[in-house]
Amino acid sequence: MAILETKNVTYYYQDGDSRRYILEDTSVEFEKGIFYSILGQSGSGKTTFLSLISALDSPAEGEILYEGRNIKDIGYENFRRNKVGIIFQSYNLIPYLTALENVLVAMSVTENELPENKEEVAYNLLDYIGLAKTKADRPVTKLSGGEQQRVAIARALATNVDIILADEPTGNVDEAMEQEIVNIFKKLAHEHDKCVIVVTHSKEVSDQSDETLYLYKGSLKDHE
Amino acid sequence: MNYIKRALLSISRKKSKSLLLFLIIFILGNVMAGAIAIRQGANNVETNIKRQLGAVLTIEVDNEAIERASQENPGSPPEWPGPLQPDLLKTIGQSSYVKSFDYTTQFGLGSENLQRWMTPEEAEWSMNDTYSKFYGFQLKGTEYPPVMIIEEGKATLKAGRTFSQDEISTGVGVALITQQLADYNNLGVGDNIVLSNYILDYGETDGPMVEPTITERRDIPLQIIGIYENIESPEEPNQMVGQISKSELYNTIIVPNQTIIAEQQAMNEYYISQMEEELTEEQKAQAMLTYYTSLFILNSPDDIEAFKEETQALLPPFYKVFTNSDSFSIIAAPVQQTSKMASYVLMVAIGASILIISLVVMLFLRDRKHELGIYMSLGEKRSKVISQIVIEVVLVAILAIALSLVTGNFIAQGLSESMVRDQLIAEQDPFNPDPSVWEDQWRFGQFASNMTGEDIAENYRINFSPAYIGLFFIIGLATVLISTVVPTLYIVRLNPKQVLM
Ligand SMILES: Nc1ncnc2c1ncn2[C@@H]1O[C@H](COP(=O)(O)OP(=O)(O)OP(=O)(O)O)[C@@H](O)[C@H]1O
Ligand SMILES: [Mg+2]
Numbered sequence: 001m002a003i004l005e006t007k008n009v010t011y012y013y014q015d016g017d018s019r020r021y022i023l024e025d026t027s028v029e030f031e032k033g034i035f036y037s038i039l040g041q042s043g044s045g046k047t048t049f050l051s052l053i054s055a056l057d058s059p060a061e062g063e064i065l066y067e068g069r070n071i072k073d074i075g076y077e078n079f080r081r082n083k084v085g086i087i088f089q090s091y092n093l094i095p096y097l098t099a100l101e102n103v104l105v106a107m108s109v110t111e112n113e114l115p116e117n118k119e120e121v122a123y124n125l126l127d128y129i130g131l132a133k134t135k136a137d138r139p140v141t142k143l144s145g146g147e148q149q150r151v152a153i154a155r156a157l158a159t160n161v162d163i164i165l166a167d168e169p170t171g172n173v174d175e176a177m178e179q180e181i182v183n184i185f186k187k188l189a190h191e192h193d194k195c196v197i198v199v200t201h202s203k204e205v206s207d208q209s210d211e212t213l214y215l216y217k218g219s220l221k222d223h224e
Numbered sequence: 225m226n227y228i229k230r231a232l233l234s235i236s237r238k239k240s241k242s243l244l245l246f247l248i249i250f251i252l253g254n255v256m257a258g259a260i261a262i263r264q265g266a267n268n269v270e271t272n273i274k275r276q277l278g279a280v281l282t283i284e285v286d287n288e289a290i291e292r293a294s295q296e297n298p299g300s301p302p303e304w305p306g307p308l309q310p311d312l313l314k315t316i317g318q319s320s321y322v323k324s325f326d327y328t329t330q331f332g333l334g335s336e337n338l339q340r341w342m343t344p345e346e347a348e349w350s351m352n353d354t355y356s357k358f359y360g361f362q363l364k365g366t367e368y369p370p371v372m373i374i375e376e377g378k379a380t381l382k383a384g385r386t387f388s389q390d391e392i393s394t395g396v397g398v399a400l401i402t403q404q405l406a407d408y409n410n411l412g413v414g415d416n417i418v419l420s421n422y423i424l425d426y427g428e429t430d431g432p433m434v435e436p437t438i439t440e441r442r443d444i445p446l447q448i449i450g451i452y453e454n455i456e457s458p459e460e461p462n463q464m465v466g467q468i469s470k471s472e473l474y475n476t477i478i479v480p481n482q483t484i485i486a487e488q489q490a491m492n493e494y495y496i497s498q499m500e501e502e503l504t505e506e507q508k509a510q511a512m513l514t515y516y517t518s519l520f521i522l523n524s525p526d527d528i529e530a531f532k533e534e535t536q537a538l539l540p541p542f543y544k545v546f547t548n549s550d551s552f553s554i555i556a557a558p559v560q561q562t563s564k565m566a567s568y569v570l571m572v573a574i575g576a577s578i579l580i581i582s583l584v585v586m587l588f589l590r591d592r593k594h595e596l597g598i599y600m601s602l603g604e605k606r607s608k609v610i611s612q613i614v615i616e617v618v619l620v621a622i623l624a625i626a627l628s629l630v631t632g633n634f635i636a637q638g639l640s641e642s643m644v645r646d647q648l649i650a651e652q653d654p655f656n657p658d659p660s661v662w663e664d665q666w667r668f669g670q671f672a673s674n675m676t677g678e679d680i681a682e683n684y685r686i687n688f689s690p691a692y693i694g695l696f697f698i699i700g701l702a703t704v705l706i707s708t709v710v711p712t713l714y715i716v717r718l719n720p721k722q723v724l725m
Contacts, residue, residue, distance in 0.1 A: 047725050056601060056721040081603025092724050094595050096237040097225075104225035109602045159602075167725065 001068060002029035003162055003195050004053060009062035011045075011052060022048045024218035025062070032162060035189035035196045037206040040215030046199040047089075047167055049215060053197070054086045054165050055079045082112050085156025087166035091148040093140040099126060099151045100136045103158045110159035122158060129154045129184060146177045153184060164188060166198045170205060182208050227608045231615040241588060242620055248584055249624035250631075252577040253700055257632025259570035260696050262640060265686040266563030269556060271525075272683045273675065277549050278376070279522035280671045281531065283308060283316070286544035293542075305542045307515040310367075316535050317520065321527040324375065326368035327516040331484045332359030333419040333444065341408045341474040358422045358436075362472060365481030367392060371400065372519055374452060378670040384413035384450030387480060395482020399446040403453040404474035411448060419444045419477070421487045423494050442490055446479065454670065485514055519671065525549075548673050551664045556680050558647040562640070574703050581707035585617055589711050596715055597723035610712050614705070621704040629688075629696055637686045644684055648677035 009026045012019040022045035030036060040046045051057040053064055055076040063070045071079045080086075085106075093102050103122040107114055115121050126136045129150045131143075140148055149169060156164055164185070170178040182205055188194045189210065198205065206212045213220045235242045285305055294301035310327065317325035340360035366372070369387040373379040382403050391398050399417070406412065420443050424436040454473055489512065496508050503511070522531055532545045539545075553560065589596065599609045664672040 051721045051725055054601075056725065077600075077603050077605060079603070080601060086601055088601075088724055090724075092594060092598050092601070094598055096234060097230075101225055101233070105230065105599075106602050108225045109599070109604045 002065075003032050003067060004030040004197075005065040005068075006053065006059075007063050007065060009052065009059040009064065011048060011057075011059050021218050023052075023059070023220075026219050027062075028213065028220050030163075030195050030197060032195045033189055033193045034210045035185050035208075036198065037209035037212045038197065038199045038215060038220070039201070039206055039212060040199075042201075044215045045218070046215050049220070050086075050165055050167050050197075050199055053163075054084050056086075081110050082159070083161055084163045084165055085159060085161045087149075087152050087156050087164070087169050089167045089169075089171055091140075091145075091152040093148055093151055093155075095139070095141050097140065098137050099131060099140055099143060099147075099154075102140055102151055103155050106155045106158050110161075112160045114158075114160060122154070125154045125158055126151070129157075130180060146173045149173060149177075149181070153181070157188070161194075163195045163197070166196075168199055168201065170200065170202055175204075178202065178204060185209075227604070227612040228615060231612045231619070234612075234616055235619060245581075245584060245588070245617065245620050246624045248580060249577075249621050249704065250628050252573060252580065252703075253625050253628030254632040254635060255573040256570060256577070256700060256703070257628050257696050258636040258639065259566040259573060260699065261633045261636035261686045261692055262566040262644075263563050263570065264689065264692045264695070265636070265640060265644075265684050266559045266566070268685060268689075269559050269680055269683045270552075273552055273556075273673075273680065274525040274528075274549050276683075277525070277552070277673050277675075279525040279528050279531075280548040280668060281520045281522065281528070282546050282667050283313075283518050283520075283535070283539065283543055284546055284667060286542050289542050289544065302542065305540055306510065307513050308518070308540075308543065309513075310516070312538065313516065313518050316518075316538060319531060319534060321522045321531040321534070323521045323523045324368065324370075324372065325518065325520045326366055326372045327481070327518040328367075329365045329481055329484050329488070329514050329516050331363045331365075331421075331487055333361050333363055333421055333487070334358040335361060335417070335419050338405075338417050338419065339409050340471070341402075341405050342471055346471055358424060360475060361419060362476045363419070363484050363487075364476055364478050365484040366478055367481055371452075371478060372521070373454070373670050376521065376671070377455065379452045379454045382451045382453050384448070386450055392480045392482070395480045395486065397444060397446045397483065398449045398479070400450040400452055400478040401448055402474045402476065403451055405477075406448070406451045408474075411451075413448055413451060415448050417446050417448065419446060421491065423491060440494065442487065444483070444487065446477070446483075452478075481514075481516075488514060517667075519668075546667055548664060548668045548671050551673060552675055552680075555675050555677055556648075559644055559680060559684060562644050570699075574699065577703045578707050581617075581704060582710045585613070585708060585711040586714060589613065589714055593718060593723050596718055597720035600718070600720040601724055606716060610715050613711065613715065614708050617708050618701070618704060621701065625697060625700040625704075628700075629693060632696075633686060633688060633692070640684065640686055645681045648681045648684070 006026055006028050009023050010021070011023040012021045014020075026049075038046055038049070048057070052059055055064075055071050058072065058076070063072070065071070066074060066079065066083055071083075074083070093099075094105065097105065100119070100122050103125065104118060107118050107122065123133055123136055127133065131147060131150045131154070135143060135147060140151055143151065149172070153166075153169070156166075166185070170181055173181070185196045185198060186208065189196045198209065200206055211222065213222055290302055290304070313325070313327045316322075334357055338361070340356045342356075366387070368375075369389050369392055371379075371386045374381050374386060381400075384400075386400065387398065401411065401417075409417075411417065420441050422438050423440040425439045426436045492512050496503060496511055520531070522528060528547055528549075532547075535545050596609055599612075600606070
């Protein structure tokens with residue numbers, strides 16, 4: 001069974017008197033263990049789609065199912081807390097906390113089962129993502145953009161969720177860094193059996209993903 | 225890294241913002257603390273002084289009410305109300321608020337053999353004047369065997385005893401005299417004295433003043449059963465007002481009311497018989513009535529208002545209940561004024577604080593909308609996000625309030641010194657006191673308050689009473705909590721998608 005599924009989802013922005021449809025009757029399925037990429041022109045609605053499947057917004061029509069259950073019934077807050085990790089385009093870290101503390105915040109919010117030694121786990125996670133311990137104790141404002149992106153990824157992973165969503169995670173980094181991040185996503189999907197959904201403009205990223213979806217004129221298709 | 229820990233880190237790591245919030249609450253807190261301290265000080269004066277004065281009341285004709293009534297209706301001014309009679313006074317005295325009560329009638333008598341106590345100056349000037357000869361002794365009646373001034377500590381019994389209920393009821397010839405009068409006449413307990421009720425003929429009233437001739441003389445033999453001494457307040461230069469003169473005080477003789485009434489009746493009957501044809505029966509009956517001054521002592525000053533209300537309902541028109549603390553409110557006017565002003569300042573300060581703190585917290589939150597959005601995107605409950613903010617504000621507020629509790633109190637002390645004390649003392653003119661001071665004096669005698677501005681200033685203390693600390697913390701924290709309500713609405717309405725994506 002698909003871990004995440006949109007069923008006849010329609011979404012529009014109210015633009016004065018008229019409606020701007022972003023999604024129309026869209027149905028897609030996402031599986032665990034697969035690294036998806038979503039492509040689309042700027043303004044096509046990729047971020048909007050992510051906001052729906054991350055329960056930060058709700059569709060006008062249709063439903064979004066997690067393991068067959070409407071996320072509305074699970075509870076949006078509950079779903080965000082325990083089922084998805086979100087990596088934003090602008091890293092959205094808490095500025096007065098260190099890298100480690102940013103990760104710990106997410107760990108304290110989730111109700112998923114986590115190991116007792118949270119701090120050690122967080123350090124290890126950051127290290128795994130490529131942030132050494134010395135940098136983990138720095139306030140995030142004193143880290144580079146690439147380093148901050150790693151913290152954001154670590155935070156999304158720290159809660160032990162099944163679904164990782166990322167909005168242009170490689171938008172602000174160089175090619176080497178982009179490759180590193182893609183490697184992490186591949187590992188997450190293939191070694192840790194996560195469902196990874198990445199919105200991107202980059203051909204490099206989408207080429208390396210297992211499946212690519214195209215958002216075009218209100219619907220998601222697996223071909224251009 | 226739960227919300228409490230985040231709140232602590234937020235305070236400690238964003239020092240300049242915490243400090244700014246601290247300063248704002250601190251400054252506003254000083255205004256509130258100062259206002260509360262001043263109010264508290266003023267209230268203390270009132271309760272302290274009322275407690276010192278006890279709850280002493282009397283019932284008198286309300287001159288002001290009569291004056292008002294005659295102004296409203298100049299054609300037919302109201303008749304002067306007749307005296308209150310023992311039955312009514314006793315009924316009032318039965319009230320559960322009353323600890324003890326007495327009513328007194330007075331009469332001036334002379335004596336053939338008893339020497340009136342006089343100061344050396346008085347002795348020189350007025351040895352033989354008519355007044356001291358025929359009315360030199362003031363008889364004060366009582367219905368209360370233990371005698372009010374002795375029981376209430378306004379006088380001490382130096383020798384002998386007070387009355388028995390039997391002596392009061394029958395009005396036998398027994399008396400309490402002052403130590404001074406006893407010493408002056410070399411008298412002791414058990415000795416007998418004779419007072420005289422003179423009925424005098426002054427001759428032609430419009431002729432030149434001549435020594436009156438004695439028409440009739442009634443002798444009243446009295447046995448001294450007790451000797452008492454008044455407790456006199458130490459003389460202060462500015463307390464000369466309102467003091468009962470010494471000789472009047474020392475020449476007072478306390479006897480049962482009945483003893484006096486017998487003499488009053490005898491005199492009244494004589495004068496009525498002299499004017500037999502001119503008087504109606506009603507006028508005659510009225511002339512025979514006894515006038516009493518009453519004194520009620522309540523269990524607690526807190527009962528004053530309730531007792532007044534209860535009693536007023538029983539009284540005939542134009543009678544009113546007076547308290548010995550009535551003149552307090554006039555003397556303490558500057559205190560009341562300040563207290564009122566402090567109340568206004570407090571209310572304005574609370575309003576301004578709610579506005580200012582709300583705005584500041586709101587601005588801080590807008591600055592932090594990304595952070596708040598992140599918590600929500602992580603699935604944190606809104607209630608916990610709100611709690612974090614409230615904890616941050618309240619922790620800073622508690623520190624600021626605690627500090628302003630101290631500084632505000634000092635400010636209040638400084639202000640009070642110039643606003644209250646100086647005024648209280650400056651406004652009192654010892655040679656021209658407020659009429660209320662005199663009124664108190666004749667209504668209450670030894671029970672009069674004799675309050676001066678200085679007494680009130682003395683009682684005007686601003687301190688760190690538990691009431692002040694408690695009230696300020698409650699008002700301060702409530703103000704801060706209310707100030708977080710509007711910002712909280714901002715969090716409730718925050719859409720994380722809009723801030724983050
Ligand atoms: N809150 C909003 N109200 C109205 N219109 C909006 C709102 N947010 C986005 N839009 C519009 O909806 C469309 C889709 O926006 P969205 O951000 O999803 O696009 P996108 O595919 O992520 O673009 P990009 O590649 O530039 O990030 C855009 O035309 C955008 O202007
Ligand atoms: Mg986008």
